[in-house]
Amino acid sequence: MEFLFMSQSNTQSQNLSEASRFKAEALDELWNTTSWDDAKALVERSPALKTLGIDQWIKTNSAIQRQHQGNHQTSSTGPNGAQMSDIREIKEETNNEKHVRLLFHVRDLKAPDWQGYHQRDLDMKKIRNLHIAATKRAKQQPKCLNNISFTYYKEISEYKRKMDRKESATPTTVLILTASPLQAAESDAIMKFQKDNDVSMFKRRGNETVEGQGTQFCISTLAFGQFIDKANMKYYVNIDDHFPGEDDINDLIPVNDTMLAKFGLSAKSWMKLLNAHNPTIDNMKFKKEEEKYGTEPLVTNDQDPLTMPSLIDIKRAFGLVDESEEEAD
Numbered sequence: 001m002e003f004l005f006m007s008q009s010n011t012q013s014q015n016l017s018e019a020s021r022f023k024a025e026a027l028d029e030l031w032n033t034t035s036w037d038d039a040k041a042l043v044e045r046s047p048a049l050k051t052l053g054i055d056q057w058i059k060t061n062s063a064i065q066r067q068h069q070g071n072h073q074t075s076s077t078g079p080n081g082a083q084m085s086d087i088r089e090i091k092e093e094t095n096n097e098k099h100v101r102l103l104f105h106v107r108d109l110k111a112p113d114w115q116g117y118h119q120r121d122l123d124m125k126k127i128r129n130l131h132i133a134a135t136k137r138a139k140q141q142p143k144c145l146n147n148i149s150f151t152y153y154k155e156i157s158e159y160k161r162k163m164d165r166k167e168s169a170t171p172t173t174v175l176i177l178t179a180s181p182l183q184a185a186e187s188d189a190i191m192k193f194q195k196d197n198d199v200s201m202f203k204r205r206g207n208e209t210v211e212g213q214g215t216q217f218c219i220s221t222l223a224f225g226q227f228i229d230k231a232n233m234k235y236y237v238n239i240d241d242h243f244p245g246e247d248d249i250n251d252l253i254p255v256n257d258t259m260l261a262k263f264g265l266s267a268k269s270w271m272k273l274l275n276a277h278n279p280t281i282d283n284m285k286f287k288k289e290e291e292k293y294g295t296e297p298l299v300t301n302d303q304d305p306l307t308m309p310s311l312i313d314i315k316r317a318f319g320l321v322d323e324s325e326e327e328a329d
Contacts, residue, residue, distance in 0.1 A: 002116035003127065005134035006147035013115035020113045022048060027110045030054070031103065032140055036095035039102055052109060054102075061098055096143075103144045111154045119311055149186045149193075151176055152219065156197050159217045171216040173274050179224035179257070181232035191242045198247070218249045218276035222265075225254035251276030255292055263293035 011024045026048035033039040040058055043049045093101075117130060155174045221240075225233055233254060240252040253269055265273075268284070269292050275281040286292055298306055315321045 001119045003119070003122065003130070004114070004116035004151075005130060005137075006151055007134045007138035007141075009110065009113070010115040010117050013117075015115055016113060023052065024110065024113045027052075027106055031106050031110070033099075036099040036102070039099060054106075054109075057102070057105060061093075061101070100143050103141065107144065107150055108153075111150070111157065114154055123310060148176070148178060148180055148182055149190050152190045153193060155219065156194065156217075160197050172218075173276070174217075174219045175273060176219065176221045177224070178221065179228065181228050182235040183232070184235055187235035187238050190239055194243065194249070216277060218251065220251045220273040220276045221253070222273060223252060223254045224257045224260070226257040228254075248279065248282060249277055251282050253292060256289070259289075259293050262297050262299075263295070264298050266292055266294055269293075 009024060009028070011021055011028065016024065026046055029046075030039060030042055030049060033042055043054050043058060049055065117126075122130075151174075159172055221236060223233065223236055236252050236254070240250045243250065251272055253273060255265075255269075268286070272281055272284060309317075312321060312325060315325070
């Protein structure tokens, strides 16, 4: 299992080649620029970014600006009509808008080499420190805060690449933890991307699937919905309901932040989150809101620390610990 933070990639991952690591670090530097001019200056002095064609991307977008300036005309609709002298400002992108578009382009380029942190290298202290670091990294680039659609694109594309290369299918559950609102345009784009990159096509080709369970790939979203507007939550629901039967790789569980922190998830919630590719489990409904949460509070007096089990504790519970691990522990 990997932990992925969508505001920072693990550029030190052993899965990256030196060339990929060099590329990822260069894109990270560009991602942290604060303006269009800063970005242009960085690209100008970076051979790595030029190799990725970003200098040409900038030239193309600057050319669009000049074209709008060249087509600029001044006229009026009559003696008392409004002057058209502001048409250039209406048509022309501001430098800030161009910088935002560049950031989205950079994020798309980063996706193939985006790496997470494997559970075998982590303990609770390391996870907590990574979460703190990821939160700080997100604040460094406030122009692009919502990573939901990017997460969908990255995970679907990565799984599809594996299947296209005819690699052995690995049952894959992507669990998205989010408290971010989703907009209509993002929801529509995600559904279109899933349709155009249908991982369930491998089921129809008769390989890489589990009989009666559709594809072995699924995306489950645990949405911390206490402070998400109902209208925005609807766009998550639209994704969950969009694809029928065994073509449905999505599942959604909206939760109340306070209840989740107090009681944790129920066994039924975990089963749904981890088996969204199974139509029978995916179609299970919660008759009551309380069914989403555990029956006993995680902390009884609001003062005791909450101790999470380590990886070795979980493996021991399932009888998966070998002798060498027992001795090391």
